[in-house]
Amino acid sequence: MTSFILILLASIFFTGIVNRVKSITSGRKGPGILQPVKDVIRLFKKKPIYSKTTSFVFQVAPGIYFASVIMAIMIIPLGELKGIISFDGDFVFFAYILGIGKFFNIIGALDTGSSFEGMGASREALFSMFAEPAFFILMGSFALLTNHSSFQEIFTSMHFGSSITYVLGVLATIVLVMIALVENSRMPFDDPKTHLELTMVHEVMVLDNSGFDLGLISLATNLKFAMYGALIANLYMGNFPLYLTIPIFLGIQFMFAISVGILESFTARFRMNRNPQYILVLSSVSLLIFLGVLLVLGEFR
């Protein structure tokens, strides 16, 4: 429960911080940190417009997407504290519940019959498909390392005793940050601020959403960011007491947000047709982690 509330809390500020960092680095005054939340509230009050082409799928899709993100957040633990949902193999449930959200997101986009939204949907499906093995190899390696298979148990028993596990933690951070960027369609993979539909991924999928639906989608995006931040934070928490884990959690979320902001300010978007290759690199990094785990366990003797 604690982690759930903390993630909700972090999500309020997360995108705001990212935007603030971006505005500072580019020398603009920029909006306040709470601006994304205000945007969502404004969207909730707005009248939605629907295309004549759309069917009920378009109307239910954002809700189910949002529900899936909420379910996924419930699974995330905080150090020793379990998430609301916790059982052996819960990370599989985590990946697949996010999967169903994505499924509805994609068919919601296809429901508009637009020539652009299908493109975004296709890219989203392709990119997340390539990111999936990386996540599973990563979690499989940690399961091998810790002999556990639920988030909370894996994270608490990832004793950073030998020096290699620190390296593994860093590598895992890289993988998780990259997965977070892919899943949230952020900078090196997708430019959320681009104005050309042809080069968008996520933004083009929600072109026709408006009002409450669009509010739900942007809320879900904020939540997803904080969720991945929480996962990364968990890598470093171990079994620390609560008065340490909460500062660590907030600190890592803050650092994550700042680094996303800096990354977005100083890098250009990858070429679209190169994206799958970049994402496949994640799988090889995960394989490195796997080999590292084998090393730690002394399997190569």
Next chain:
Amino acid sequence: MEAFELTIGSLTLVLLSLIAIPLLPIKHKATGGLILVVLIAILSTIPASKALFQNSTYQFRYETGYSPGNISIRIDSLSAWFILIINIICISGALYGKGYLKAYLDQKANISIHWILFVVLQMAMLWVCMAQQGLVFLIAWEIMSLSALLLLMFEHEKIETLNAGIRYLVQTHLGVILLTTGFIWLYSAEGSFEFSAIDKFFRHHPNQWLFLLFFLGFGFKAGIVPLHTWLPYAHPAAPSHISGVMSGILVKMGIYGILRITTFLHTGFFQIGTGILLVAIITGLYGILNAAMHRDLKRMLAYCTIENIGIIFLGMGIGLIGKATGNLVLASIGFATALLHTLNHALYKSLLFFTAGNIYQQTHTRDMEKLGGLIKNMPGSGLMFLIGSIAIAGLPPFNGFVSEFLLYTGIFIGIKSIGVHYVTIMITSFASLALIGGISMLTFTKSFGTIFLGNPRTEFHRQPREVSLAMLLPCFLIICIMLSIGLLPQFYFSLVQNVVQLFVPVVSTEINFIPAALTYSLAAIGKYALLFILLSITILIIRKIISRENTKPAVTTWACGYPAPTPKMEYTGKSFSKSLGKLLNFIVPEGKKYKEIQTGEIFPKKRKYASHYMDVIETKIFNSIIDRMLYSLNYFKFIQNGKIQAYILYGIFFIVLVFIGTIFKLI
């Protein structure tokens, strides 16, 4: 009820179908067929459910005094599991076929024979599951294959149906040759065709080779890559309820055969397990990649069947590796997954084929790129296709997720418990399972999106309408079962454990070696799947309340300011999966038919551009082998010259040959 009455009763019902169905008036033939199917189902379900729930095995032997002529029948929990699946799918198939074939009521003889064969097919499949003796098994197997062949050739006037039928006939018989060889080998070694002789054989001999023979023989039916090439032709050609039955259970009979042989194995678990695991990974990835590319709806579903066969084999391979390493938990999870996924796949694949049938009946096309926006005309079918898609992509809250979750858990336990060379295999299967999941999501978002969403891509002369309730009813039934598996997986898992005992002999029934954590996890995914459904509904209700009087009138889809978008501008299914196809074009190459404009052509003429995705294994490997064979076999063409006199002469030659052979004691 005694097993004897079961056999007699079943044969009587088939005979009854032969007599009764042709005599019924054309309108009631389907009802007659349905009633017989239900009767057979009841007859076989009673012993099967006893075998499954109470572990009481049914046995029946008919001794003729001559050992190859003995008939022995046995229903144990493995047979029972498959019998129940057969009955569920056959009843829903018959129910659906009753509505589906209404459009063909003018073909009287065709319909009669179709329903008779449907009954025969069901009975033959049941006998395949019951027979415990090689010869009886082969006869039942052959009746099953042939009745399926004739069922799939319902529209026999079409060339593509004939083509598909011949492919199926040849490939299924290649399998039969291997099976027959296997049984003859068995007979020559052990002097018996009984299945128990396989057990004896495996005790004294190395297990791999005979198993390989059976594996390949059954593999033709199961459609493992590279023996799969009949599936993508047979499924589109058959009427939809037959495709559903074929993909749902006929293909699974291959799985049944392999599982049955697996129960007798004594050694060689590691080699066999690893081999199966590798075949499974290749089958799964190859199947789903091809499914992602194809635009023929039923062909796509056929490739998707291949993928799911891969997942079933993945479970089986893990189970065998568990046996090899003595890890009973791993073994039982592996086999449980294989069995459960067999049921799951049978359910959602027949559901998808039935909805594909609805689409075909209304639009008379299977080409996804010609469809679009159907959800407005056919909301019921659309919703069902959506549910089937979610289930088959392995997403919660439906049943597909349960077997995938079990598989992940199994691989997990595998990773934890065994040495480094196993770990590599396990992590490979882990990654490929994730990749399969990803690609199947892409495949089914594409299919659902292209067929049901957006604007219609072609104008139909007759607007597609929702099909009759009778055709939707079997789909409803299937969805109910699917949802029950998704929400109560622990119940089905414990049910499957009765079957798993055949593979993983329990030392004592009191020791429950399935960890409590796993049962808890399974219960948890059911519970949280329900929570997810409730959460979604709550959010949607809130949304409804907030935006009740708050909706602006509908407009056209935003097209970047372009005011007159047409359906032609919609994103097509092909472009949806194109980027994946481009990346992996060495597995799914695209064949193009296009003549480049020559420099000398001053006024280029009208030209056509056509492209289609090819099955690498079929076009690059099999076709080249067949071409070579044809080249050399051409020299023997004079033998088949179409003259009856010559054929009679061959007969005489043969008789003389046999005569001389017996005189000189050569035969």
